[in-house]
Amino acid sequence: MAESPFKADIERVEKELTEKMTPGAIAYIPGSSVINKTGSWRVFKPEFNKDKCIRCFLCYTYCPEPAIYLDEENYPVFDYDYCKGCGICANECPTKAITMVREVK
Amino acid sequence: MPKKVVSGNYAAAYAAKHARVEVVAAYPITPQTSIIEKIAEFIANGEANIQYVPVESEHSAMAACIGASAAGARAFTATSAQGLALMHEMLHWASGARLPIVMVDVNRAMAPPWSVWDDQTDSLAQRDTGWMQFYAENNQEVYDGVLMAFKVAEHRKVNLPVMIIESAFILSHTYDIVDMPPQEEIDEFLPPREPLYTLTDFDNPIAVGALATPADYYEFRYKIEKAMEEARKVIKEVGKEFGERFGRDYSQMIELYKTEDAEFVFMGMGSLMGTVKEAVDLLRKEGYKVGAAKVRWFRPFPKEELYELAKNVDGIAVLDRNFSFGQEGILFNEAKGVLYNTDAKPIMKNYIVGLGGRDFTVNDIRAIAKNMKEIIEKGKLDREIEWYHLKR
Numbered sequence: 001m002a003e004s005p006f007k008a009d010i011e012r013v014e015k016e017l018t019e020k021m022t023p024g025a026i027a028y029i030p031g032s033s034v035i036n037k038t039g040s041w042r043v044f045k046p047e048f049n050k051d052k053c054i055r056c057f058l059c060y061t062y063c064p065e066p067a068i069y070l071d072e073e074n075y076p077v078f079d080y081d082y083c084k085g086c087g088i089c090a091n092e093c094p095t096k097a098i099t100m101v102r103e104v105k
Numbered sequence: 106m107p108k109k110v111v112s113g114n115y116a117a118a119y120a121a122k123h124a125r126v127e128v129v130a131a132y133p134i135t136p137q138t139s140i141i142e143k144i145a146e147f148i149a150n151g152e153a154n155i156q157y158v159p160v161e162s163e164h165s166a167m168a169a170c171i172g173a174s175a176a177g178a179r180a181f182t183a184t185s186a187q188g189l190a191l192m193h194e195m196l197h198w199a200s201g202a203r204l205p206i207v208m209v210d211v212n213r214a215m216a217p218p219w220s221v222w223d224d225q226t227d228s229l230a231q232r233d234t235g236w237m238q239f240y241a242e243n244n245q246e247v248y249d250g251v252l253m254a255f256k257v258a259e260h261r262k263v264n265l266p267v268m269i270i271e272s273a274f275i276l277s278h279t280y281d282i283v284d285m286p287p288q289e290e291i292d293e294f295l296p297p298r299e300p301l302y303t304l305t306d307f308d309n310p311i312a313v314g315a316l317a318t319p320a321d322y323y324e325f326r327y328k329i330e331k332a333m334e335e336a337r338k339v340i341k342e343v344g345k346e347f348g349e350r351f352g353r354d355y356s357q358m359i360e361l362y363k364t365e366d367a368e369f370v371f372m373g374m375g376s377l378m379g380t381v382k383e384a385v386d387l388l389r390k391e392g393y394k395v396g397a398a399k400v401r402w403f404r405p406f407p408k409e410e411l412y413e414l415a416k417n418v419d420g421i422a423v424l425d426r427n428f429s430f431g432q433e434g435i436l437f438n439e440a441k442g443v444l445y446n447t448d449a450k451p452i453m454k455n456y457i458v459g460l461g462g463r464d465f466t467v468n469d470i471r472a473i474a475k476n477m478k479e480i481i482e483k484g485k486l487d488r489e490i491e492w493y494h495l496k497r
Contacts, residue, residue: 023264023332024203025325026302027312 010034034082038065042085044100046078052097059089059098108284113276116244116283117183117209117269118143120251122153123291124207127178130158130169134188135221136273137211141183163188167195167206174204175313177303179255182206185273186213186227193231199266200235200329202313205258205298206266207251208236212375212426213273214461222462223273225375225427229403229435235329237267237336238403240374242360244281246401247271249353252295256343259298262335272376273462286351294350333405340402358407359414363389364396369420369451369477372398374436377426377458377465384470393474400436408443415449420481422473426459433490452480455490463494 013032022028059076060068067083068076076089090098111119117140121129131141147153156178158169163184170180184192189210199206214224228238239254241247247269254267271277286294302311317325341356348354362382364370371381378399385397398414398421400407415421425434432438437455444450456473459465473493480486 021321021324021328023301023328024201024313025315025317025321027315028302028309030310032312 037081038084039067039079039081042080042083042103044085044087045080045103046083046085046087046089046098047101048076048078049097049099050075052095054095054097056094058092058094062088062092064088107287108282110280111244111283112139112278112280113241113244113247113271114139114211114278115143116248117251117271118147119283119285120248121181121207122147122155123285123288124181124252124255124295125179125292125297126155126181126207128156128158128170128173128180129182130160130166130173130180131182132160132163132166132184132188134163134185136213136277137183137185137188137209139278140209140211144181163191164195167192167199167208170206170208171195171199171202171204172304174199174206175202175303176305177298177300179259179298180204180206181208181251183209183211185211186215189227189231190215193234196231196234196236196266201325203264203301203329203332204266205255205264207254207258207269208266209247209251209269209271211271211273211277220461221273223275223376223426223459224461225270225425225435226429226460228268228270229427229429231268232404232435235265235333237265237333237340237405239267239269239401240403241269241271241276242376242378242399244271244276244279244283245353247276248283248285249347249351249355252291253340253343253347253355255298256295257336257339260336260339260343261299261301263332263339264301265329265332265336270375275376275462284351284353290350294347337405337407340405355401357410358400358402358405359410360399360401361414362397362399364398364414364418366394367396367418368394369422369481370396370398370414370418371422371424371470371473372400372436372440373424373426374400374403375426377424380465380467381424381470384467384474387467388471388474391471393478395474403436403439406439406443411440411443412447412449415444415447415451418451420452420454420477422477423453423455424458424465424473425455426465428457428460437490452484452486454480454486454488456493457490458493460494469493 067079173180214220250269344355423437434455
């Protein structure tokens with residue numbers, strides 16, 4: 001499975017931005033919000049049924065996070081570290097290949 | 106050196122031009138308007154290359170200055186009273202984002218009732234916004250103050266905004282001789298700004314306006330206070346350098362006038378201290394051993410200078426052209442607080458004077474001197490706060 005493209009700088013961000021606090025709280029490393037794993041906010045989790053997927057990319061396009069990326073065959077992959085469970089993907093999916101399921105932790 | 110006869114407001118406008126400000130965003134309000142009108146005139150005449158942003162309110166004026174400053178520009182604006190109050194939220198933004206914006210505030214009384222005259226409560230109500238505050242006694246100090254303000258604000262260890270404060274009409278619309286050094290000498294004193302980060306460095310993108318959780322916010326506040334402490338040193342260095350280059354020394358955060366052998370001193374800020382100095386000369390001829398202490402910088406507050414002064418005098422008459430309702434004059438409140446944990450305990454009395462532009466004259470100062478002398482002889486205050494002009 002493909003690696004999430006959004007995780008690249010975590011190590012540098014955690015090291016630099018938490019140790020070196022810039023005047024004015026300037027975030028100078030692009031994409032530094034990756035250290036905030038917003039997936040912990042989730043109440044409903046999107047579950048994906050590959051058989052129903054027509055690879056239309058709507059879920060990938062509409063995900064506001066973005067926590068959906070595409071694998072080598074252009075099927076969506078859900079990054080649960082950052083998916084807040086907003087349900088937009090499930091709402092947009094024309095074939096109901098995504099369903100929101102209450103997550104019990 | 107070239108001299109011009111200008112109003113306090115024109116002195117501010119010339120200083121902004123000579124400081125080579127790059128962005129001015131402003132909204133008109135009496136008695137400030139002639140500052141930004143003059144700057145608009147410089148641009149229209151091709152005398153200054155400034156991006157001028159006319160906005161729909163003072164809140165937007167400061168917001169535009171914040172954007173410009175975050176983009177790396179040298180930004181300037183001016184306002185008064187209600188306009189400054191409307192800016193309040195953005196003042197915190199400018200200091201929290203550590204942007205070296207310079208603003209002239211023309212002290213004007215807060216409404217209601219409506220007033221356009223001199224009163225320091227508008228700027229002092231912004232005391233806790235993280236802005237440095239410099240109170241000018243005359244038009245020359247308005248001009249010099251703006252030039253120094255950029256150098257202090259932009260210092261790498263400071264990065265905080267500065268408010269240069271002048272009196273409504275007493276300075277803003279009164280013409281006086283102002284000495285303006287040649288542009289090339291000013292350029293040497295004040296080179297172009299070197300920002301730590303800019304929004305326009307596209308190879309090194311940044312984000313401003315970040316969120317800090319309870320785990321980090323505290324440290325960012327502490328950093329602002331460290332910068333204010335650093336500013337105390339920088340203000341003195343810059344004031345000294347200004348004196349060496351241009352002949353007017355500003356290395357003292359409190360300007361002392363005939364205080365060496367003084368029994369008691371008058372302490373205050375802004376244009377009223379010019380009248381006080383005149384009165385000190387006259388009172389000395391009449392046998393009073395008095396002096397004047399003009400607080401130039403209210404933020405950062407000159408604690409050490411005040412202590413050094415206070416331990417050598419028997420009394421301090423604090424003249425406040427401002428008031429904090431439910432308490433006392435604001436400078437009095439601050440000064441008393443600074444001395445509480447020291448061994449300097451002069452008798453201190455607060456005189457509330459000149460609110461809303463009420464005339465404050467040499468005769469008034471003579472009456473205050475008489476009262477202070479009696480208090481010191483008795484060793485006991487008659488009352489702590491005196492509403493001096495009150496019609497009884």
